[in-house]
Amino acid sequence: MESHILVTGGAGYIGSHMTLALQAASERAVVIDDLSTGRREAIPAGVPLFQGSVGDAGFVGDVMDRYPIGAIIHFAASIVVPDSVTHPLDYYRNNTANARTLIDCAVQRGVPHVVFSSTAAVYGEPDRTPIGENLPTQPINPYGRSKLMVEWILGDVARAHPLSYAALRYFNVAGADPEGRTGQSTPNATHLIKIAVQAALGKRDGIDVFGTDYPTPDGSCIRDYVHVSDLVAAHLDALRYLRAGQPSITCNIGYAAGYSVLEVIEVVKRVSGVDFPVRLEGRRAGDPAVLVASNDSAKTQLGWTPRYDDLETIVRHALAWERQL
Ligand code: UDP
Numbered sequence: 101m102e103s104h105i106l107v108t109g110g111a112g113y114i115g116s117h118m119t120l121a122l123q124a125a126s127e128r129a130v131v132i133d134d135l136s137t138g139r140r141e142a143i144p145a146g147v148p149l150f151q152g153s154v155g156d157a158g159f160v161g162d163v164m165d166r167y168p169i170g171a172i173i174h175f176a177a178s179i180v181v182p183d184s185v186t187h188p189l190d191y192y193r194n195n196t197a198n199a200r201t202l203i204d205c206a207v208q209r210g211v212p213h214v215v216f217s218s219t220a221a222v223y224g225e226p227d228r229t230p231i232g233e234n235l236p237t238q239p240i241n242p243y244g245r246s247k248l249m250v251e252w253i254l255g256d257v258a259r260a261h262p263l264s265y266a267a268l269r270y271f272n273v274a275g276a277d278p279e280g281r282t283g284q285s286t287p288n289a290t291h292l293i294k295i296a297v298q299a300a301l302g303k304r305d306g307i308d309v310f311g312t313d314y315p316t317p318d319g320s321c322i323r324d325y326v327h328v329s330d331l332v333a334a335h336l337d338a339l340r341y342l343r344a345g346q347p348s349i350t351c352n353i354g355y356a357a358g359y360s361v362l363e364v365i366e367v368v369k370r371v372s373g374v375d376f377p378v379r380l381e382g383r384r385a386g387d388p389a390v391l392v393a394s395n396d397s398a399k400t401q402l403g404w405t406p407r408y409d410d411l412e413t414i415v416r417h418a419l420a421w422e423r424q425l
Pocket of ligand 1: 181290293295307308309323384387
């Protein structure tokens with residue numbers, strides 16, 4: 101049988117965009133997802149789904165016995181920063197320990213490549229912006245630490261075994277498939293653009309701004325919002341890079357442009373034409389003030405070429421998806 105790409109978390113927000121992009125690139129995908137937040141319907145027809153945990157070595161091994169795996173793209177994880185502050189052990193299990201099991205399975209079966217979803221949260225409160233990959237990693241919350249540990253595991257494993265990896269440090273992923281086939285569907289999503297479009301569509305009674313006393317021009321936090329379709333394209337680029345025999349790499353995925361929470365809300369109001377209520381609240385636990393990527397390595401090393409580098413486009417696609425949900 102031809103080799104497959106194992107997509108963990110393939111029923112989730114980013115993973116579902118990934119399986120569509122893999123299909124478009126004529127790659128064969130197989131999905132593992134525990135469906136804790138993912139949706140079966142998000143997986144395109146023809147892509148097999150195995151429901152279970154990547155932390156269950158027997159289960160992962162069975163999937164790998166059925167499908168020869170040429171690479172793993174590992175999305176399955178918990179992703180809510182404040183949640184990681186209140187439930188750190190869940191994050192260290194789901195994000196760190198389960199990834200260790202998955203990587204162990206990859207080594208046992210001789211899987212040559214892993215693309216790992218890391219995060220800008222590994223940088224903590226960087227003292228410079230934009231953030232280059234060479235800046236120190238000093239995460240300020242359990243979420244960032246749970247992901248950074250996996251980067252370390254991958255680094256050590258790649259030195260000891262014939263496996264290469266790309267750790268992609270995502271900045272703030274948002275938007276939806278431009279063709280409207282999938283999008284962010286988690287019922288209790290907490291991410292800013294999702295919440296703001298829900299407020300615009302009357303699914304919420306407005307939005308809370310968590311902190312207006314940060315050392316930024318308008319006092320709200322600044323983030324680098326990257327379109328989910330550009331993000332998954334970076335994974336295809338990373339696969340191509342690793343298959344070409346290039347060394348393991350850690351690189352940021354963002355547009356090198358920052359927007360404040362208040363600016364994002366203004367864009368959502370403008371694009372939707374709805375002036376929803378905005379409440380200025382206190383800070384949320386674990387939020388750094390400014391996170392903006394340097395993306396030189398993604399562009400030069402992986403050959404990443406963003407196509408949707410525009411906040412209005414991201415918001416337009418997020419709104420279109422939210423409308424049809
Ligand atoms: N945020 C906000 N209101 C919300 C959701 C998020 O003010 O309802 C802020 C949050 O405090 C942070 C920024 O928006 O400063 C981005 O948060 P998000 O949860 O989208 O992503 P994170 O950067 O935490 O991964």
